Amino acid sequence: MFLMKDIVRDGDPVLRKRAENVQFPLSDEDKKLAEDLMEYLVVSQDPELCEKYNLRAGVGLAAPQVGVSKMMASVLVPAEDENDEPVFKDVIINPVIVSNSVQKGALTEGEGCLSVDKDIPGYVPRSARITLKYTDVDGKDHKIRLKNYPAIVCQHEIDHLHGTLFYDHIDKDDPFSRTDDEIFIY
Incomplete structure (x- = not known):
C-alpha cells in the first residue's frame, strides 16, 4: 500500500514529464500499480484508516505521483450518501x-493535491463537462460523459499525466477572478 512517504512531491521532475502510454495486456507490474493506486484512495477515504496510516484523503492519484511516468490514474469520487455506490x-x-464544454467550472475552495504540500489559493478553471475515453485494467475501452466535480477530478488527474499541476491554471494576477458564465462546485 502506498503511504504519504511514497507520494512524490512538487519539485520532482517526474511531475513535469509527459507520461508514457501503457501497453496492453497489462504487465503484472502495471496491474499491481493500478491496484495500489486505487487502494490508496479507498483507504484514504476511510477516516479511521486514514488516521491509522497518517494519510491525506484523496479522490484521485496518478502514477507520476508515485514516481511512475505512465498514463494511469485512479479516481474515486464518493457518493453523497455513504450507502450509495461511488459517483x-x-x-x-x-x-x-x-470533447469538453465551453462553460467553465471551478471548486469554490480551490484545488489541492497530494503532491503539493502547501495551500495555493485561487480558482482553477476547468471544463464543466467532458467526454472521456480510457481503457480499464481489464483492457475494456470506455467512453463516458462527466460533469461538475467528477469532471474536475478527472481533468486534475489527466493533467498529472501531461506534466501539469493544478496551480498552473490559476490566474497569477487575480487568483480569484471569475467570469459570469463559470459555475462553482461546492
Missing part, C-alpha cells in the same frame, strides 16, 4: 478527453 470509481489508463 465514479475506476483506474483510467491512457485517458483522453475527446
Whole structure:
C-alpha cells in the first residue's frame, strides 16, 4: 500500500514529464500499480484508516505521483450518501478527453493535491463537462460523459499525466477572478 512517504512531491521532475502510454495486456507490474493506486484512495477515504496510516484523503492519484511516468490514474469520487455506490470509481489508463464544454467550472475552495504540500489559493478553471475515453485494467475501452466535480477530478488527474499541476491554471494576477458564465462546485 502506498503511504504519504511514497507520494512524490512538487519539485520532482517526474511531475513535469509527459507520461508514457501503457501497453496492453497489462504487465503484472502495471496491474499491481493500478491496484495500489486505487487502494490508496479507498483507504484514504476511510477516516479511521486514514488516521491509522497518517494519510491525506484523496479522490484521485496518478502514477507520476508515485514516481511512475505512465498514463494511469485512479479516481474515486464518493457518493453523497455513504450507502450509495461511488459517483465514479475506476483506474483510467491512457485517458483522453475527446470533447469538453465551453462553460467553465471551478471548486469554490480551490484545488489541492497530494503532491503539493502547501495551500495555493485561487480558482482553477476547468471544463464543466467532458467526454472521456480510457481503457480499464481489464483492457475494456470506455467512453463516458462527466460533469461538475467528477469532471474536475478527472481533468486534475489527466493533467498529472501531461506534466501539469493544478496551480498552473490559476490566474497569477487575480487568483480569484471569475467570469459570469463559470459555475462553482461546492
